[in-house]
Amino acid sequence: MAQSRKRPKPKVDPISHEEALEQLKLVQDATYAFTGNFEELESALGMLFLGPLVGWKVLVLIHNKRTIRKYEQILGINIREVFPEEGPYTYKSIGYEVVQKLQKFWKGVSGEIPVEGRRELA
Numbered sequence: 001m002a003q004s005r006k007r008p009k010p011k012v013d014p015i016s017h018e019e020a021l022e023q024l025k026l027v028q029d030a031t032y033a034f035t036g037n038f039e040e041l042e043s044a045l046g047m048l049f050l051g052p053l054v055g056w057k058v059l060v061l062i063h064n065k066r067t068i069r070k071y072e073q074i075l076g077i078n079i080r081e082v083f084p085e086e087g088p089y090t091y092k093s094i095g096y097e098v099v100q101k102l103q104k105f106w107k108g109v110s111g112e113i114p115v116e117g118r119r120e121l122a
Contacts, residue, residue, distance in 0.1 A: 010088035012053065023048070030075050044071040051083035058093045059083070 015023070027045060034041045051059060056079040060068060072078055090096060 007091065012088050026075065026077070034074060040070065041074060044074040047071050047079075048075055048077075051079060051087075053087045053089045054093060055086040055090050056080050056083040057085055058087075058090055058096050061093065061095050061099065 026048070030044070031041065047059060047063075059079055063071075068079065
């Protein structure tokens with residue numbers, strides 16, 4: 001049985017047919033062009049689908065700069081241009097909640113301030 005959540009499930013509007021076709025083309029193009037470790041492609045594609053839900057700030061908090069750059073290169077995107085700063089599920093990021101309370105987001109991202117559970121979802 002799933003644990004109850006503190007908040008109600010957010011309403012997420014479905015993407016349009018055109019957006020879905022565009023996203024599918026991006027996935028197909030990235031897959032066609034990719035050479036290397038399959039897990040890297042799979043992770044980049046996961047970021048593509050989770051980015052709109054959690055926002056780019058959560059992504060830069062849980063991944064290091066090198067990983068973000070690698071995934072952006074695989075997908076041919078810039079996450080700050082493609083994803084919102086925050087998404088409907090941003091609140092689920094424990095680390096993001098911590099750095100927001102500290103009001104030191106970039107220090108948390110850089111590792112200057114250690115953030116316990118920064119890769120965990122609640």
